[in-house]
Amino acid sequence: MNYVTFGGVTVGLILLGYELVSWWPGRKALMKDPVKHASRLLPYLASWSYGCLTTLGVGGAVGFVSGTVLGLSNWLGDVALVWGVGGQGGQSSARTTFLPLSGPGLGVVLICTACFIAAVKKAGEEQAGVLKRGAWCGITLGTSSGVAGFAAVPLATAATWVGDRVYGAF
Known part of the structure; x- marks a missing residue:
């Protein structure tokens, strides 16, 4: 099961802040x-949504990559919190139930x-950097218990609904 630490949430919020500051006209x-x-x-919002979906119990190669990115983000953020500002890392209050x-x-x-891979190659x-940062941010914040984590429930519901409609036609 994917979980996020304080450091992982910090990395996600850094990515979000970077994008918003870069975008601000x-x-x-x-x-x-x-x-x-x-x-x-x-584009950032779409890739964020995709990244968030990959953390919701997806297995296989996609789940492996998502879990690896989340694990590295957790480690990187925890190290930055401890050595960068003298704080503490550790597990945050991640959602314990996934849809x-x-x-x-x-x-x-x-x-x-x-579609994400094609978009990154075409961009x-x-x-392409915007798309990658969006997916990375979605992976790190998708399992958080904050507002971003609550967005995972409607995303999972929408993906399941679309899948049921598309595959139900066959």
Whole structure:
């Protein structure tokens, strides 16, 4: 089972903060055309959602990669907390129950994986970085007990619902 530590949540929040600061167009520009500027966050949000889905009981190669990224993020964040600011690492209050994905829901995650890989390959260097950071952030925050973790329940429900509709047609 995937769990997140304080360090892992810290890494996820750092990634989110980095993206928001990089995106921020300024108050005046945002007020002038909010839709244009808000739409620049959609690729990050989509890849964040994908990363979050990969932590929800997904096994196989996708689950292995997601679990490895989460484990490395936990370690990196815990080391940064202890040696960087003199804090403490350790397990955070991660959700102990996961909404499992159905078989068709897992099929949707696999389809999303293929789409994510294609999007990263097709994107330019800067946009590929945005997509990768979004997925990484989703992996680290998807099992947290905060607001980001609560987003995992509707994502899992939506993936299962779409999978049931798509595969139910066959």
